[in-house]
Amino acid sequence: MTDKLMSDRFKLFTWSVSLYSGKARAYLIKQHIDFDDISPASPEYDAEIRPAIGRWIIPVMVTPDNEIVQDGTDIIDWFETQNMARLPAYPRTPRHLIASLIMEMFGGEGLLRPAMHYRWNFDEDNLDFILQQFGLFALPQVPVDQRHDMALHAASRMRKAAVAFGVTPETAPEIEAAYHETMAELDAHFAAHPYLLGGAPTIGDYGLFASLYAHLGRDPHPLRLMQNNAQMLFRWTERMRNPSSDLVEFTGHDESLVVDDAIPDTLKVLLRRVASDYLPEISSMVAFTNAWLTENMPEKGALVGGVNLGRGIGTCNFDWRGQNISAVVMPYRIFMLQRIQDAFDKLDDEGRSAVDTLLHDTGLGAIMTTRCTRRVARRDNREIWD
Numbered sequence: 001m002t003d004k005l006m007s008d009r010f011k012l013f014t015w016s017v018s019l020y021s022g023k024a025r026a027y028l029i030k031q032h033i034d035f036d037d038i039s040p041a042s043p044e045y046d047a048e049i050r051p052a053i054g055r056w057i058i059p060v061m062v063t064p065d066n067e068i069v070q071d072g073t074d075i076i077d078w079f080e081t082q083n084m085a086r087l088p089a090y091p092r093t094p095r096h097l098i099a100s101l102i103m104e105m106f107g108g109e110g111l112l113r114p115a116m117h118y119r120w121n122f123d124e125d126n127l128d129f130i131l132q133q134f135g136l137f138a139l140p141q142v143p144v145d146q147r148h149d150m151a152l153h154a155a156s157r158m159r160k161a162a163v164a165f166g167v168t169p170e171t172a173p174e175i176e177a178a179y180h181e182t183m184a185e186l187d188a189h190f191a192a193h194p195y196l197l198g199g200a201p202t203i204g205d206y207g208l209f210a211s212l213y214a215h216l217g218r219d220p221h222p223l224r225l226m227q228n229n230a231q232m233l234f235r236w237t238e239r240m241r242n243p244s245s246d247l248v249e250f251t252g253h254d255e256s257l258v259v260d261d262a263i264p265d266t267l268k269v270l271l272r273r274v275a276s277d278y279l280p281e282i283s284s285m286v287a288f289t290n291a292w293l294t295e296n297m298p299e300k301g302a303l304v305g306g307v308n309l310g311r312g313i314g315t316c317n318f319d320w321r322g323q324n325i326s327a328v329v330m331p332y333r334i335f336m337l338q339r340i341q342d343a344f345d346k347l348d349d350e351g352r353s354a355v356d357t358l359l360h361d362t363g364l365g366a367i368m369t370t371r372c373t374r375r376v377a378r379r380d381n382r383e384i385w386d
């Protein structure tokens with residue numbers, strides 16, 4: 001690593017338009033970490049970061065000691081492991097911990113369809129803004145009047161990604177209906193509680209913020225939708241970007257979590273939403289992966305998707321709200337699911353029993369039994385088969 005990257009502050013290679021960047025950035029803001037946002041379009045990224053992590057991806061954090069950490073969750077865990085968290089992301093009680101991890105996965109992965117749909121399928125409201133912003137962040141060295149066409153080219157790649165996640169003209173009406181319902185449920189929750197579990201953000205808030213900020217809370221069309229329909233959810237998106245806890249409308253509230261490991265009724269509603277809207281995909285993705293593993297038998301330590309295959313290993317199909325959805329299967333999602341299952345397995349009998357009751361009450365029982373036959377691990381900032 002050259003001296004160029006050395007700094008006494010943390011560096012976060014991000015863009016405001018990037019979904020997963022928002023998760024890591026919100027965490028750093030909330031922990032009062034001294035950091036700089038740096039564009040991955042900078043020469044440092046090409047010269048130092050990309051060769052080190054082997055692909056173009058954000059967010060990436062560089063620590064003052066020049067450690068490179070890619071992945072929103074790994075960035076968060078880096079601070080948690082060093083005991084640098086002002087507000088620890090992982091609750092210490094069983095139901096809070098598991099509910100928060102489930103919402104992390106739902107926010108980062110389960111809300112991807114609405115996030116992609118509302119970014120890429122409302123050109124009249126969004127496209128000028130998106131192209132200007134992509135041009136601004138991705139092509140700073142290109143003259144402003146030449147950015148538009150180049151950004152349009154990049155946009156067509158992202159539109160294809162939306163389809164790969166299952167966003168099509170056929171599925172769009174249900175994606176919208178489900179998002180309106182979800183938005184109302186989130187709004188009801190944040191009318192009663194500043195964060196998912198009370199007065200401080202936990203891992204579930206950071207995960208949710210991924211989809212609910214860069215796309216759903218920032219692009220013109222979905223932002224207007226949120227401002228018109230879910231003002232308390234909109235407030236939470238402001239709160240998540242504020243270094244203070246921003247509890248102004250919650251008079252008398254402090255930064256503590258809900259007492260006695262209780263799960264607010266409004267959060268139970270959101271867990272039921274995960275069960276109805278994301279569990280079908282989890283089951284299908286795990287079944288596909290298990291069959292794929294039997295057929296392909298990757299060696300221990302092999303990069304998932306192989307060297308060139310990108311992040312997906314195939315496509316799974318499942319029924320969802322009367323639609324048959326085809327969606328890319330990404331072992332990263334298995335990794336996120338495994339985190340929840342690992343946390344559950346580590347609980348004592350009493351904790352497991354409390355969580356079991358919660359999961360059965362909310363229709364999520366299968367989340368602990370739907371398991372992959374192989375584990376996905378992370379090594380050198382990549383997913384590998386363990």
Ligand SMILES: N[C@@H](CCC(=O)N[C@@H](CS)C(=O)NCC(=O)O)C(=O)O
Nearest residue numbers: 018019020056057058059071072073
């Ligand atoms: N699991 C990763 C996902 C990161 C990710 O997908 N980032 C997007 C931007 S929001 C990206 O870099 N995409 C580049 C590409 O797919 O080529 C994380 O949480 O950090």
